[in-house]
Amino acid sequence: MIHGxxxxxxxxxxxxxxxxxENIYERVFIFELLKDKNDPNAxxxxxxxxxxxxxxxxxxxxxxxxxxxxxxxxFRPRSTGEAAGRTWYAIFDTGSGYYMGLKAGAMLTQFExxxxxxxxxxxxxxxx
Numbered sequence: 001m002i003h004g005x006x007x008x009x010x011x012x013x014x015x016x017x018x019x020x021x022e023n024i025y026e027r028v029f030i031f032e033l034l035k036d037k038n039d040p041n042a043x044x045x046x047x048x049x050x051x052x053x054x055x056x057x058x059x060x061x062x063x064x065x066x067x068x069x070x071x072x073x074x075f076r077p078r079s080t081g082e083a084a085g086r087t088w089y090a091i092f093d094t095g096s097g098y099y100m101g102l103k104a105g106a107m108l109t110q111f112e113x114x115x116x117x118x119x120x121x122x123x124x125x126x127x128x
Contacts, residue, residue: 027051031096033064033104043104066106068097 016024030048037044045060070093102108 033100066097069093071095
């Protein structure tokens with residue numbers, strides 16, 4: 001059985017070793033994408049703040065990957081409270097990436113695909 005919560009620390013350690021711990025920013029809430037002044041269809045960075053310290057960040061980049069997750073709280077499983085702690089049913093997947101992408105001018109497609117945890121007798125899972 002795959003347990004995503006056990007993979008996250010392993011993947012995080014590999015990322016720190018690959019790109020250097022000084023290049024990883026954790027617990028930064030990104031709230032705005034920065035448009036490229038020379039190309040109105042391109043994103044050139046992002047703006048955010050630390051959720052633990054009084055710090056404000058401006059990130060500039062040649063390429064931006066928006067990987068904020070989906071909006072898992074739109075649909076809840078039939079079982080109450082059980083799946084809320086699972087990695088694949090994250091409470092922080094609020095749909096903010098959809099908003100930021102739309103505001104920056106992205107075309108949002110494939111919204112007919114929704115994640116709904118599959119429920120079966122005595123369990124649930126991220127399948128289907």
